[in-house]
Amino acid sequence: MQTDIYIGIDMGSTGLKAVAFEAGSGATLAAAGDALPHVRLPDGGCELAGTAIRDALVQALRSVSQQLGPRVGQVRALACTGHGAGLYALDAQGELLRGCAVASTDQRAGRRARALAQRLGTELFEDVGCRPWAGQPTLIAAELLETGALQRSAIRHLLFAKDYLAFLLTGELASDASDASTAGLLSLATGRWSPLAFEAAGLSDLAAGTLPPLVPSGTQIGRLLPAQAADCGLPAGLPVASGAIDLLASLMAVGAQQRGQAVAVLGTWCVNAVIAPVREPKPAVGAVVTFGATDQRLYLENSPSSMANIAWLARTLQFPSAAAVVDCAMSVPLGAAGLRFLPFINGAAAGFIGLASHHDRAHMARAVVDAVAALHVQHLSRLASFGLGVPGRVAALGGGARDARVVQLLASLLGHAVERCGDDETGARGAALHAAQSQGAPLDALPAPCNLVEPAPHDAQVCTDFRAGFAELTQQLAPAFALLAGGRP
Template sequence: MYFIGVDLGTSACKFLLMDERGEILNITSGSYDVEYPRPGWSQQNPEDWWRAVREGVPELLAGFDASQVAGIGCGGQMHGLVALDEKDQVIRPAILWNDGRTGEQVRFLNGEVGISRLLKLTGNIAYAGFTAPKLLWMRDEESELFSRIAHVLLPKDYLNHLLTGEYATDVSDASGMLLFDVERRTWSDEMLELCGLTPAQMPRVYESYEPIGTLLPEVADELGLPRGVVVAAGAGDNAAAAVGTGAVGAGTMNISLGTSGTVFIPTAEFASGVGDRIHSFCHADGAWHLMGCILSAASCNAWWVNDVLGTDDMAAEQAGIDGSSARADLPYFLPYLMGERTPLNDVNARGAFVGMSMSTTRSDLTRAVLEGVAFAVRDSVEIARSLGVDVTTSTVCGGGAKSRLWLQMLADVLGIELVLPTTEQGPGYGGAMLASVAAGAYPSVAACAGAIVGERERIEPKLELTAAYERRYQIWHGLYPALRDTFETMGARND
């Protein structure tokens, strides 16, 4: 049997063909644009995602026996608001996970509704990227469009709807909407009412590994797939990546260096009362997890190298960097190019280089970008440690994990061992694994991960550098508080 994993990302949709032993047979991808209509705003046309599927799946299957495909599973960018009318037409461009337009709505939710109430209802507090603030923004700013909403979906759920005709989501993705009671794994009626919604507008909720249906006949024919292919509920990209790297069950952890950066820690039980410091969500394995998220990770490096330096050779930019030291005179970088989520929850936060001198070189600034992201990841790790989580090792995935310099720096900054899984295709691989469970090839997510996820290398921290990075981290950690008021003033002038 074959299984297709879909990684619905911010800049591209990637497709992976896997057999039941976990071997990756083929990978393809299709890109699309992101719209930035105003500073801090980020949106996308959902129809571009579907175009990528219609083009990408036949390309993926070229040269393979498509009749062997038994299931499809999607790992998708989280939090995005896809609003459909009663005719299933997209009402407006999807407001994405890294969009910061909802500052006023976040202040309303955390302030007037109250953090304690939000924690009781959903297990989490409001962040600008979450879906509920987006819906409130749409109600406040686009009332006519809001009144036309018949169905609220997340990005991957829009694809699943077009594949199956079903309105469905999974528990991991629903957790990031602030409309979902994470502990009880069901919609919060009170939060829906607060946002002007009814249960009828919300998709049916499944566990990530459960089938939501099979391909529509006309879709199967167009994609070149057999009728009867099972479509799994799938998962948010971070939960899917965790599955794909084997971060399943308590005692595991995964760090993703993708467009955003995440620290993902599976837990056996729901972590109550911590959602004001770190996300407390449902996991795709049937349990729960803690997650810290920084909005700009590998995207910082792409911005610096591609947009500022004007090159696409990231390896060359890193080649001259000395990773064997962490000198005190090196500059610092705040990676808040799209505002920040964990732990700042500040849509006005911005990127900044600090501490430059006449001796600062191009390589020093490139290094500062990598280090700043590593420090931001450490912020979430420190929150987990404060909650009693013993952080000693982690798998790592995402585009940033292709940089050996960055991986070693991350290991040194965190003072932990990093494990590189056999495959780097975290969300897509996890999606295919969920599809294999939905189709009956494996009895559980844990059984699937235990059977097919392997490791290819371990990176040990250099303890002498960990001590040097500790001193630099403490200085870096004081930069945002020193600039917070300035960022707020700048944000007010952009309104």
């Protein structure tokens, strides 16, 4: 008997992957992908050529189809997920303006975001569920329009990462509520595009006509174009479904929505989330996201950033890989002999505190790894303080969850076991689930493999003290780092 296969495509902040999953068992049958060649600009910009996205997409799907061999005929549908925000602006011919997308880690609109937050931050939080931040599509667009890098008349469509992939595959324009809401562009009250969000950015004229129709995740939006099917080696006319933002796709993959547990995504961004019933007044968390369910919200506590700090240290101190940073870090005890790191490498500012002559690269690595885990714990604790999430139940996802030592450090700082979904393809699995859903398959069609990681058997008091000290340090130094960020040329 033939078993259905579903493909999920995940375009994250650093790379693109395509994965084929077997229905029923949830087994990974084929996987392919690579890093995306982002261009980092001296003014804080971060861009990605459209040709690089197209090439990565085709190569990943072609490799998956080749790995599947004769079973490629059992592929029933595919769907895409991706990082949120950033700017994917298309011209009248459906091409990315200036031939490139802008990543959500772009910092050029940082000052604009801070000024807008002071002026309208509270009103925007009430309307769209988040305060202004540099990676929002509207603020990036406003910044590039002001500098002349973009021409207002050239903008025909505004998409998100996953929607751009789906457009390349089908020629259809569509998005979903999770991406629009996470980007701070959707009114929580109406579920429609927020006039205030566009007015606040000075882009009221772009709100009409440029925004794609919103459809529920798991809805078939089109079929694979013949030319794309031929390039990728996939069946012609393959159904393509709408996906969700990568965070929601990952939560869906591990059943977090049904179980009510908090999830820590150890990825480029420090993302921590819980799906819970609608609450009014809104809890004062980082963001409140609507994703289509009228009675539930996605509550977020995020920071820039998580594993990006380890990737930065690997580049800067010339470690061969992020795993090598963790190897080196674990050669010294928690606390790095008094050295601390503020882990906001993609945010306002980051830095070492307490660096002394007796510290070496191992202490620096340990300080960075400790800070990444501690920041996740800080955000998870804030969610818990509002009664969000099942007490004592946290799942760790993302690239950082591949390393059991990082997850064990997280568990130790939390003081309880953490469910580790070390399958680093939860985003793609969630996208594949949306593909399966579009064809009538149940939500448990692609179960994800997970295991429980217990805290390390060392003095719990050491972890408690470190956690408290880290929280106090970040609070005390916040004004200094804000001053540094505001003073950047």
